[in-house]
Amino acid sequence: MSEVATPHRAASEAGDHFGLDAAFVDGVAEALRSDDKERIRKRVGGLHHADMADLIEHLDDDDRRLLIEAVREDFNPEVLPELAPQVRDTVMDALGFEDFAAALSELDSDDAIHIASKLTEDERAAIAKRMPQATRMLIEQGLAHPVDSAGRLMQRELVAVPNYWTVGETIDYMRAAQNLPDRFYVIFVVDARHRPRGMVELSRLLRSKRPEKMQDLIEKDVEPVPVEMDREDVAFRFKQRDLVTAPVIDKSGRLVGQITIDDVVDIIEQEAAEDILKLAGVGNTQVSSLYNAIIQTSTSRFYWLFINLLTAFLASWVVGLYEDSIAKLAALAVLMPIVAGMGGNSGTQTLATAIRAIATRELDSSNAVRICFKELFVGMINGLLFAAIVGVAAGWWFTDAMLGIVIGVAMFINMTVAGLSGIVIPLLIRKFGSDPADSGGVILTTVTDVVGFFTFLGLATWLLL
Amino acid sequence: MSEVATPHRAASEAGDHFGLDAAFVDGVAEALRSDDKERIRKRVGGLHHADMADLIEHLDDDDRRLLIEAVREDFNPEVLPELAPQVRDTVMDALGFEDFAAALSELDSDDAIHIASKLTEDERAAIAKRMPQATRMLIEQGLAHPVDSAGRLMQRELVAVPNYWTVGETIDYMRAAQNLPDRFYVIFVVDARHRPRGMVELSRLLRSKRPEKMQDLIEKDVEPVPVEMDREDVAFRFKQRDLVTAPVIDKSGRLVGQITIDDVVDIIEQEAAEDILKLAGVGNTQVSSLYNAIIQTSTSRFYWLFINLLTAFLASWVVGLYEDSIAKLAALAVLMPIVAGMGGNSGTQTLATAIRAIATRELDSSNAVRICFKELFVGMINGLLFAAIVGVAAGWWFTDAMLGIVIGVAMFINMTVAGLSGIVIPLLIRKFGSDPADSGGVILTTVTDVVGFFTFLGLATWLLL
Numbered sequence: 001m002s003e004v005a006t007p008h009r010a011a012s013e014a015g016d017h018f019g020l021d022a023a024f025v026d027g028v029a030e031a032l033r034s035d036d037k038e039r040i041r042k043r044v045g046g047l048h049h050a051d052m053a054d055l056i057e058h059l060d061d062d063d064r065r066l067l068i069e070a071v072r073e074d075f076n077p078e079v080l081p082e083l084a085p086q087v088r089d090t091v092m093d094a095l096g097f098e099d100f101a102a103a104l105s106e107l108d109s110d111d112a113i114h115i116a117s118k119l120t121e122d123e124r125a126a127i128a129k130r131m132p133q134a135t136r137m138l139i140e141q142g143l144a145h146p147v148d149s150a151g152r153l154m155q156r157e158l159v160a161v162p163n164y165w166t167v168g169e170t171i172d173y174m175r176a177a178q179n180l181p182d183r184f185y186v187i188f189v190v191d192a193r194h195r196p197r198g199m200v201e202l203s204r205l206l207r208s209k210r211p212e213k214m215q216d217l218i219e220k221d222v223e224p225v226p227v228e229m230d231r232e233d234v235a236f237r238f239k240q241r242d243l244v245t246a247p248v249i250d251k252s253g254r255l256v257g258q259i260t261i262d263d264v265v266d267i268i269e270q271e272a273a274e275d276i277l278k279l280a281g282v283g284n285t286q287v288s289s290l291y292n293a294i295i296q297t298s299t300s301r302f303y304w305l306f307i308n309l310l311t312a313f314l315a316s317w318v319v320g321l322y323e324d325s326i327a328k329l330a331a332l333a334v335l336m337p338i339v340a341g342m343g344g345n346s347g348t349q350t351l352a353t354a355i356r357a358i359a360t361r362e363l364d365s366s367n368a369v370r371i372c373f374k375e376l377f378v379g380m381i382n383g384l385l386f387a388a389i390v391g392v393a394a395g396w397w398f399t400d401a402m403l404g405i406v407i408g409v410a411m412f413i414n415m416t417v418a419g420l421s422g423i424v425i426p427l428l429i430r431k432f433g434s435d436p437a438d439s440g441g442v443i444l445t446t447v448t449d450v451v452g453f454f455t456f457l458g459l460a461t462w463l464l465l
Numbered sequence: 466m467s468e469v470a471t472p473h474r475a476a477s478e479a480g481d482h483f484g485l486d487a488a489f490v491d492g493v494a495e496a497l498r499s500d501d502k503e504r505i506r507k508r509v510g511g512l513h514h515a516d517m518a519d520l521i522e523h524l525d526d527d528d529r530r531l532l533i534e535a536v537r538e539d540f541n542p543e544v545l546p547e548l549a550p551q552v553r554d555t556v557m558d559a560l561g562f563e564d565f566a567a568a569l570s571e572l573d574s575d576d577a578i579h580i581a582s583k584l585t586e587d588e589r590a591a592i593a594k595r596m597p598q599a600t601r602m603l604i605e606q607g608l609a610h611p612v613d614s615a616g617r618l619m620q621r622e623l624v625a626v627p628n629y630w631t632v633g634e635t636i637d638y639m640r641a642a643q644n645l646p647d648r649f650y651v652i653f654v655v656d657a658r659h660r661p662r663g664m665v666e667l668s669r670l671l672r673s674k675r676p677e678k679m680q681d682l683i684e685k686d687v688e689p690v691p692v693e694m695d696r697e698d699v700a701f702r703f704k705q706r707d708l709v710t711a712p713v714i715d716k717s718g719r720l721v722g723q724i725t726i727d728d729v730v731d732i733i734e735q736e737a738a739e740d741i742l743k744l745a746g747v748g749n750t751q752v753s754s755l756y757n758a759i760i761q762t763s764t765s766r767f768y769w770l771f772i773n774l775l776t777a778f779l780a781s782w783v784v785g786l787y788e789d790s791i792a793k794l795a796a797l798a799v800l801m802p803i804v805a806g807m808g809g810n811s812g813t814q815t816l817a818t819a820i821r822a823i824a825t826r827e828l829d830s831s832n833a834v835r836i837c838f839k840e841l842f843v844g845m846i847n848g849l850l851f852a853a854i855v856g857v858a859a860g861w862w863f864t865d866a867m868l869g870i871v872i873g874v875a876m877f878i879n880m881t882v883a884g885l886s887g888i889v890i891p892l893l894i895r896k897f898g899s900d901p902a903d904s905g906g907v908i909l910t911t912v913t914d915v916v917g918f919f920t921f922l923g924l925a926t927w928l929l930l
Contacts, residue, residue: 022831050705058831084827174672184668185650185709202667203649207639239734240515242727244650244709261726262707265733269704272737273821276744280817281810290822290832294839298846301814305847308810309854312803319799326795330788333798337784337805337914338777345746345773349766352745356738357755362549366487366523367755374759381763382770389774449802 025058032059032066040070053082057291061090068094077103081111085118086291092123101130104139108181110155110263113142117152150234151227153267154248154257157181160188161214163197168210186245188255189214196224196247196255224249227256231267236361238264275355278437281305311442315340315449322457325465331398332460335407338390340452343414344445346382350375350422351444355437358430372423379419380412387412406463410456418448490523497524497531505535518547522756526555533559542568546576550583551756557588566595569604573646575620575728578607582617615699616692618732619713619722622646625653626679628662633675651710653720654679661689661712661720689714692721696732701826703729740820743902746770776907780805780914787922790930796863797925800872803855805917808879809910811847815840815887816909820902823895837888844884845877852877871928875921883913 031040044052044067056064056079068075068091075095080088080103092100104112104127116124116139128136138156145151159180161170170187174180186199198218208217224247225234237243238261248257277283281304292300319326319336326333354371357363363371387408395404425443426436496505509517509532521529521544533540533556540560545553545568557565569577569592581589581604593601603621610616624645626635635652639645651664663683673682689712690699702708703726713722742748746769757765784791784801791798819836822828828836852873860869890908891901 022829025831048706050707054826057827058829060835171671175674180668180672183666201648202671203645206636206667206671207645209640239730241513242515244726261709261730265704265726265730268730268734269737272734273740273824275738276741276817277821279741279744280813282814282818290818290827290836294842294846297839298843298850301811301843302847302850304814305807305811305851306854309803309807309851312806313858315806316799316803319802323795323799326798327792330792330795330798333791333795333801334781334785334788336798337802338774338781340802341777341780342770342774346766346770348745349747349769352741353747353755356742359738361519362522362755364487364523366490370525371755374762377759378763378766381759382767385767386770386774389771393778 025055028055028067029059029063032063032070035066037070040067044071049076049078050082052076053079056091057084057087064090065094072099075099075103077106080104080115081107084289084291086289088115088118092119097123097126098130101127105131105135108155108157109138109142110153113139113152117143117147145227148231149227150225150229150231150248150259151257153231153234153263154225154227154259155181155263156257158188158247158255158258159184160190160194160196160255163189163191163213163215165214166210167205167208167212167214167217170205170214171210184245184258185260186258187214188247188258189218190255193253194255195253196249198222199245199247222246224253224255225259227251232271234259235264235267235271239268271359275352275359275437278435279352279355279441281308281441283438307442311446311449314446315453318450318453319457322453322461325457325461328465329460331400331403332457335394335403336453336456338394339407339410339414339456340449342386342390342411343418343448343452346379346415347418347422347444347448348441350379350419351426351436351440354423354426355440358426358436363427368427372420372427375423376416376420379416379422383412383415383419386415402464403460406459407456410452410459413455414448414452417451418444421447490520493520493532494524494528497528497535500531502535505532509536514541514543515547517541518544521556522549522552529555530559537564540564540568542571545569545580546572549754549756551754553580553583557584562588562591563595566592570596570600573620573622574603574607575618578604578617582608582612610692613696614692615690615694615696615713615724616722618696618699618728619690619692619724620646620728621722623653623712623720623723624649625655625659625661625720628654628656628678628680630679631675632670632673632677632679632682635670635679636675649710649723650725651723652679653712653723654683655720658718659720660718661714663687664710664712687711689718689720690724692716697736699724700729700732700736704733736824740817740824740902743900744817744820744906746773746906748903772907776911776914779911780918783915783918784922787918787926790922790926793930794925796865796868797922800859800868801918801921803859804872804875804879804921805914807851807855807876808883808913808917811844811880812883812887812909812913813906815844815884816891816901816905819888819891820905823891823901828892833892837885837892840888841881841885844881844887848877848880848884851880867929868925871924872921875917875924878920879913879917882916883909886912 028040028043031043044055047055056067059067064087072095080091083091095103104115107115112135116127119127128139131139142152159174161173184202186201187205188199189197191197197215199222200214200217201219204217204219222241222243225237227248227250234246238246244261246259247255248259250256274283282301322332354363390411391404391408394407395401421444425447426440429436429440493505493508496508509520512520521532524532529552537560545556548556560568569580572580577600581592584592593604607617624639626638649667651666652670653664654662656662662680664687665679665682666684669682669684687706687708690702692713692715699711703711709726711724712720713724715721739748747766787797819828855876856869856873859872860866886909890912891905894901894905
């Protein structure tokens with residue numbers, strides 16, 4: 001493999017752990033502007049489709065169009081599923097509906113359906129017109145399934161044989177068949193009504209003698225995935241059972257497709273990554289995508305910030321109740337962010353742990369009470385420690401022992417509340433059927449801010465003034 | 466499959482989206498206390514090993530021991546890799562070194578090595594003594610590789626054939642061989658010096674005629690993974706190339722093992738999930754594990770909280786510079802948390818997006834400058850919007866137009882700084898070779914707190930007093 005064709009490896013070996021080699025991207029951009037198509041094709045010719053997709057994403061819009069123009073003749077359709085939707089729009093634009101429809105038709109059905117689902121109605125209609133009948137049907141059927149269902153994930157292409165076949169018959173069939181999927185890991189065994197009886201791993205098949213019956217080679221314990229199952233549940237099952245492939249069945253129990261691990265890897269990564277983005281208020285992939293325009297990014301983030309502003313005003317209102325106390329003793333204003341902030345920090349530690357444990361189903365109703373008590377005690381222990389540290393530091397700073405005692409007590413109360421809130425809030429949100437990562441962070445910091453300001457300023461007003 | 470054996474499905478169908486069915490766990494716990502081994506075995510008999518592991522994790526320590534005692538005779542070793550290390554310690558204790566060593570010997574080498582790596586020196590020595598020579602050697606060799614390397618991930622068991630073999634010879638060999646792995650997806654083709662020439666997918670092999678040469682069936686574009694490659698790079702390559710299996714080579718280029726997708730799925734999930742935990746200061750798996758004892762959890766979280774306390778004092782010190790201003794106009798204390806907090810929130814939006822984009826290698830040196838400018842503008846746009854909203858609200862609340870203008874200007878400055886910091890800080894941390902998720906959050910909120918308090922109180926002192 002030539003050096004040009006392995007931009008990732010070259011970068012990694014140079015000690016730069018970033019993705020695409022910057023020099024490589026710059027080289028391509030330069031070639032694009034020279035408008036020398038031969039030179040461009042030479043540079044990107046040997047690229048793997050995933051690297052080609054990365055390259056397209058790293059270029060700016062104009063360069064993306066120039067690149068597509070240069071490689072139009074031998075554009076690899078496999079590039080399309082690897083692109084961010086916003087970038088794919090540009091590529092579709094540059095390719096034109098005719099070529100884009102042709103590229104889509106060459107993909108596996110699950111990829112084609114996924115891409116079609118991201119288009120507008122008009123775009124979809126324009127592309128459907130230019131597709132072969134069979135592909136159009138497959139895509140329409142796929143889109144009829146709900147967005148997050150197994151039906152959307154599955155591919156229709158699979159290998160199924162009747163349960164009374166022998167190993168020999170199966171192998172002969174496979175050698176003769178023309179339209180098998182490119183890659184597959186199992187053969188499904190179905191009964192006369194096309195209901196899956198089980199799967200046979202290829203490694204098992206290869207080691208069996210020709211006269212053996214397929215149904216005797218079936219792996220046990222593989223339950224079919226209903227077409228309407230939520231994709232998170234599908235991902236959980238794949239992880240839990242170390243599956244590489246699972247059969248998908250419709251309501252009548254017929255085998256209608258298969259889900260393979262590569263589709264599930266993307267979901268597992270997305271679900272795990274979503275938590276951090278949601279907690280930070282950019283959980284929607286539309287919001288967090290690097291490829292959005294400035295205005296799009298600003299407006300999509302605005303909503304979350306506005307919610308936060310309302311809670312910030314709530315906390316300020318609490319402070320406002322003690323305006324007179326602060327006017328008399330400004331040290332209260334100096335110290336109050338510490339009480340509120342430390343509560344927020346320790347509560348967030350618990351919250352993040354809880355969100356992950358709920359997502360991986362380690363934390364559920366069967367151990368919730370035990371873990372709540374544990375977090376309460378953890379909050380109290382660290383509350384005591386930081387009460388002592390902050391109390392002594394504040395008393396010394398303002399040479400006022402009573403102020404130290406007041407802030408110490410407030411710290412202890414707020415960190416205890418924070419520890420308990422960090423676990424109870426996500427559990428309650430889950431109980432009401434929502435995702436704790438979505439709103440857990442705002443609710444938690446509102447609680448720790450309000451409790452922090454209220455206890456510290458309230459105690460100070462009562463004991464110091 | 467009986468209902469008892471599918472506790473997850475039962476739970477999910479009842480509309481409870483948690484993991485193990487709580488009633489099932491309670492039922493087992495009750496049976497355990499009745500000390501009726503027959504009844505216990507009947508309840509947990511049909512469980513899949515992953516569900517058995519979940520069950521053990523959900524019980525408390527005493528019940529865990531009772532359960533192990535009850536199932537000791539037919540304990541399934543596959544349960545062990547699925548357990549959290551802290552829980553596995555209890556299981557090892559209950560099983561005793563003899564049985565634990567026997568169980569370990571039955572696992573694939575990658576799982577056995579992983580488990581051994583989590584033990585103390587003494588435990589490892591006690592177990593090694595009780596193992597067959599061959600297994601002990603495999604584990605020792607595995608542990609010689611660095612923790613995060615491909616060498617730790619790989620399994621030694623694989624199927625390799627010489628490049629001059631035919632399909633027929635390969636199939637005959639597989640039918641006759643006794644010690645092949647349970648499951649495999651490819652056959653490696655090696656030269657005379659055992660260097661991998663490539664892999665042949667089983668689906669390809671099955672469809673080929675017996676006289677065809679193995680080396681003519683090789684898939685292109687598969688580069689071997691060096692044994693010392695970092696596991697994050699391995700995971701990236703699997704995702705980028707949609708791999709299911711990759712060959713691992715030692716320094717002399719010889720094939721020494723294979724990595725399969727199920728090992729990589731765990732890493733992909735861990736790496737994606739780590740970000741949220743790190744940002745919240747519980748990134749170390751030791752810290753975030755649900756199964757730690759109270760004292761262990763408290764002390765491990767203390768360190769991060771202490772760092773945060775130091776930065777909180779820094780912010781308080783800034784406020785302290787303006788103690789006199791606050792004494793004159795306590796409204797400043799009421800409003801200042803809004804300026805600092807909104808800066809923190811908007812900066813965190815950018816930070817979380819950047820951390821994910823760096824982790825997935827979408828953001829790198831080739832597009833960093835463009836994205837920095839974008840985030841600067843996004844920060845300015847939302848800064849302007851919130852300056853207007855907060856300015857009007859504060860001016861109206863305290864019936865002081867000038868106070869509204871001052872807080873508006875401070876909001877604009879802080880949110881602009883926050884947007885830029887949210888992207889520049891993680892890029893800088895990355896540049897210096899650290900993980901932005903580790904310290905990005907603390908640094909960012911320190912910046913937004915200090916800048917927020919400083920601009921708001923500074924401007925107010927200058928313009929209002």
